[in-house]
Amino acid sequence: MYRQSTVAVVIPAYNEEELIQDTLSGIPSYVDRVYVVNDGSKDGTEERVQEFSSRDPRFVYIRHETNKGVGAAIVTGYSRSFADKMDITAVMAGDNQMDPRELPKLLDPIVNGEADYAKGHRLESRTTAKGMSDFRYLGNNILTFLTRFAAGNNKINDPQNGYTAISNHVFKKMSPGSIFTWYGYCNDMLVKLSTYGFKIKDVVIPARYGRERSKIAYPKYIIRISRLLFNELIWRLNYQNMSKSARKANSVMVIGGGMSSMSFTVATLSLITPLSIMGTPKPAESPVGMLIVLSLVGLGMAYLGFVLKRGGKIGMEGKKV
Template sequence: MYIESVLADETPATSSPRYRDRRIAVVVPAYNEELLIGETLYTIPDFVEKIYVVDDCSDDRTLSIIQEYAKKDPRIIPIHHEENMGVGSSIVSGYKAAIADDLDIAAVMAGDNQMDPAFLPKLLDPIIDGKSDYTMGNRLISPVYRKGMSTWRFFGNAVLTFLTKMASGYWQMMDPQNGFTAISARALERISLDDVYPKYGYCNDLLVKLNVWGFRVINVPHPARYGREKSGIKYSSYIFKVSWLLLKDFLWRLKMKYVVLSFHPLVFYYALGFVITCLGIFGGIYSLYYKFVLGNAMFVPLVMSIIVFGLGAQFWLFAMLFDMQQEKNTNGWY
């Protein structure tokens, strides 16, 4: 990876751009975005001080277009990956550059011009006002806002939203696949950026890490915007990959947040819920075997299996309730 210096020959400005007296960076990940990267960079607001455009080893003219725009706009800092590393890795490269330049807030706007810059202030305001450390767009809040989103894409987002709620502990959060986000410098400095998932799914993984350290997250409603971009996500396989990632993240969060950094008995509720629920499922399978293979009446074993399964489900629900209460307590270190 290398970062081009486009400011070396520029005369230092007397004052850099600010938004409400904060220094703002925008990270623009780009991979084969020659069609729309120019439009994306052209529309970024003037109050943004630094624009880190990360080319993830594109096969087309993306990098050369970024370099041309950097000559016209001194705010643009091209970052080039020598090999394709994934969108998560691209965003982390931009985050690290923002930390090195001592920026206050880093937002993310994809290179496909899908994110309306008019809504950027709505992401920044809660962080500046001290209400949040991480803001994320929400296109799922109403049918009007998700207009243009395919049924299959909405279904995939809905499934991953629920799984991410459970894995991350942010139960009020929606639309975790939305890449239109902003994060405070203190949050970036605290979490381990090198451990963030490098591919699609980085946004889900990042939420888990933010929750462990007690950072506050707020959703910002905004309408979806679809045009000439082509999504590189295949939801048929993507949902399964991210689900496996979220399972690992869920177990890691329980260990770190409720065992290592502090303690809460909800970990026992989750564990007992899992074991007892599995016993109930196996009991139900045995009841079918008992009836259709052995030829015996299945009433008693089936009823017992249902009772056991219900008991396990109650443990799960109590664990989730305790987890939700922890979110409302906002008892993190920050």
């Protein structure tokens, strides 16, 4: 437990037999649960993890029979953490690239209520990006610009950084199952979190490179993520337009419902109030007929608002990435 909050760490692993035990041995003692998701590895990753987990009950081993993608492995861990009612879930790669001593920097903004999602930021300067190749540094800056544009959030930095922590209350609104399952999961997360109004905080954490070998072909990766971000942009714009329509529909429903209720109530009172109190109005002067008409108009407005709102929901469901 960290500052009265339970903490889980998700570690996606694909063919990480060389470094997975180094990663696991560095997990801080305050972490309550560690979900190691073996994403269909074909090497000795499973044996290494099971050997380690047999000595520490905090470690939960989960296996995907086939390689589903790093995003899918993280989704599996998120879902398990949410089901186990953890407060915060962090993500660390299985190749020991993320320094566990830096984890409190990601947890503190969430515990303090400053953020719903905190993530590492290596691009603050060339010093914090030490060890990152010039091509990779340029590519990450390009993807930063594209992700900001897709998310409508110009405060996002280093979107490809996978060292993150999230408050599990986020999953009450955003299902883990809606997250993209391959390497663009981090961009997808940032677009969705920004669109849904969650607070995102970048935390400067220097890059740490060692014996790990990247499995990413960067030219193809940048093209693929750019295409994903274009689709995310379309989804965000549609979602926001549908949200505006839903707000208008709510207004129509409230006004119509209020008009109908008031008119119906006054009309009913007019009919049941003793004539000695109300007087005996002439038929042409009686307000009851007009009130009934207003009540029907109000019901019509409420129904119209319901139809508009329902149509908006259907549209939003159909447009999600």
